[in-house]
Amino acid sequence: MTPPTTQDQLFLLKPDFRDGDTGPCYCPACATLEGVLSFYPRLRSLLDVQYVEFPRPRVAVIAAIGAGNQGLPSLVIGSDPAADQALAGLDVKQAEGRRFLQSPGDIGRYLSRRHGIGEPH
Numbered sequence: 001m002t003p004p005t006t007q008d009q010l011f012l013l014k015p016d017f018r019d020g021d022t023g024p025c026y027c028p029a030c031a032t033l034e035g036v037l038s039f040y041p042r043l044r045s046l047l048d049v050q051y052v053e054f055p056r057p058r059v060a061v062i063a064a065i066g067a068g069n070q071g072l073p074s075l076v077i078g079s080d081p082a083a084d085q086a087l088a089g090l091d092v093k094q095a096e097g098r099r100f101l102q103s104p105g106d107i108g109r110y111l112s113r114r115h116g117i118g119e120p121h
Helices: 028-039 059-065 104-115
Strands: 008-013 017-019 022-025 047-052 074-076 093-095 098-101
Touching: 008 028, 008 059, 028 104, 047 059, 059 074, 059 098, 074 104, 098 104
Parallel strands: 008 047
Antiparallel strands: 008 074, 017 022, 074 098, 093 098
């Protein structure tokens, strides 16, 4: 487990991956969040955005939230207590002593509440 940081970590799959004989592919949920990052470029300086290869094991994700949580996208919540209010009512998961979100809708709502960007509609 990596030690918690105050900065949230957003893990996304790299585009153009191959899944066996299929590909190149992209992850639609990750692409949705990539779109949010392009609409609101300042988020890149507020988040630790990490692009991960498709094949498992996904070492960086395992280090953050464990081997059982390698599905992406994932937003690992930093240790800043100000994040607590932004998580209200969202499907917050916990592993390795860290909180995280995996639904693109919940990630978008959290980013909206936490960083003042537009809200998913």
